[in-house]
Structure formats: structure tokens, C-alpha cells
Amino acid sequence: MTSSSAAPLPRGAKTRAPKVLASLQTLYPDAACELDFRTPFELLVATVLSAQATDVSVNAATPALFAAYPDAFALAQAEPQDIEPYIRRIGLYRAKAKNLVGLAKKLVELHDGQVPNDFDAVVALPGAGRKTANVVLSNAYGYPAIAVDTHVGRLARRLALSVQTNPDRVEADLESLFPKDRWVFLHHGLILHGRRVCFARRPDCPACLMNTFCPKVGVEYAEG
Known part of the structure; x- marks a missing residue:
């Protein structure tokens, strides 16, 4: 709060x-949340991508992205330029590609590849912030926000x-x-x-x- x-x-x-x-x-x-996701990791990625972009554009891009990088461990092995083709139609895609790789590495290093059920820990991830943490924790873990x-x-x-x-x-x-x-x-x-x-x-x-x-x-x- x-x-x-x-x-x-x-x-x-x-x-x-x-x-x-x-x-x-x-x-x-x-x-309910209009971003398409199956796991907290997918919701986190989709929410980071949705900044200054429509949910429709994010939902169009994420199926192929998640097929190639289904979890934090896979995404942490990528380079930003590997991610860019999947999200090129989304605004600020270069910065977002860099943030996605960075947050995946942090998830692997600090949280065993899982999205933590902790507000401050999510806020600390690259590309995340208060709004992202509220979206992820409320929709993935039932956090009131x-x-x-x-x-x-x-x-x-x-x-x-x-x-x-x-x-x-x-x-x-x-x-x-x-x-x-x-x-x-x-x-x-x-x-x-x-x-x-x-x-x-x-x-x-x-x-x-x-x-x-x-x-x-x-x-x-x-x-x-």
C-alpha cells in the first residue's frame, strides 16, 4: 500500500x-486481466511488454516468444538481439528486449527461475516497477492491489x-x-x-x- x-x-x-x-x-x-498468460513468468514478461503498448499487440507477439523461451532459464541464455524479432511490433522493443533478458537472469540468479511472490523483489527486476508488480502479484498470486x-x-x-x-x-x-x-x-x-x-x-x-x-x-x- x-x-x-x-x-x-x-x-x-x-x-x-x-x-x-x-x-x-x-x-x-x-x-479480468486481458493479457494472455499461463504462468507467473509469462504474466511478468507480458506486463513488461505492455508498457506504452496495447494488450492486443502484446498478445499477438507472446505465443511465439513463449514457444522459443518458455521460462526464465531459457530466456536468461538469450541476447537482446535474439528477442527483438519476436517483439518488433511492440513499442520500445529494443529496450524491452534488454530488460527481458536482464529480468530473466535476475530470476535465475536470485529466485531459482521463479517469479517471487514479493512486491519489492518484483519491483527490483529490470523493466519492472510498481505497476508491473501490482499487476503480476494480483493476477498471479491474489495479492490485493x-x-x-x-x-x-x-x-x-x-x-x-x-x-x-x-x-x-x-x-x-x-x-x-x-x-x-x-x-x-x-x-x-x-x-x-x-x-x-x-x-x-x-x-x-x-x-x-x-x-x-x-x-x-x-x-x-x-x-x-
């Missing part, structure tokens, strides 16, 4: 939060659940507003709503189930 926010919660956030959660549960009752990506941050501000722009502080605000056992669902539900209705530019407010209580309904946006 993150430290407390530097700014207070927006007015009415505590009243709005249960309505947001109820709406998401109605709209996306089966919301809210991973704040661009969708989650954008919707948190639009729904006036947070005024923060720093992802860690947005995370802290959301954690304070929602039940711990719903954090993982909230993360996935907000992402789906951001992808399907509350778009970065021109959100579809008339089609939104939250338009009766969203404080930003009808406002034109130009947010990334």
Missing part, C-alpha cells in the same frame, strides 16, 4: 466511490476520486476509497471502462452508466 496522498480527496469522493464500484460490477462482472495505468489514472480524475497525477498517489487515494477485496476488480473494471466508454478523447458520456453522478459529464476532454 502506498503512503498517504499529498492532497485531500475530492469533495464527495467517498459517496461516489460505492456508485462507481456498483456500476463497474454491473457493466463488467467478469473483468490497484495497478494505476493511464486508464485508471484518467478515470480516477474524471470521476473525481482523486486529483493526483502521480500514479502512486492515485493508487493511495483509490485504496482509501474502495474495499481491499475489490481492489483487483476495480483495476480491471476501470481499464475496461476506459477502453470501451470513457475514452481519452471524446468520452461517450451519453452511453455511460455513471453519467448520473459523474461530475465531468458533457465536458470535452483532450487528455492522454
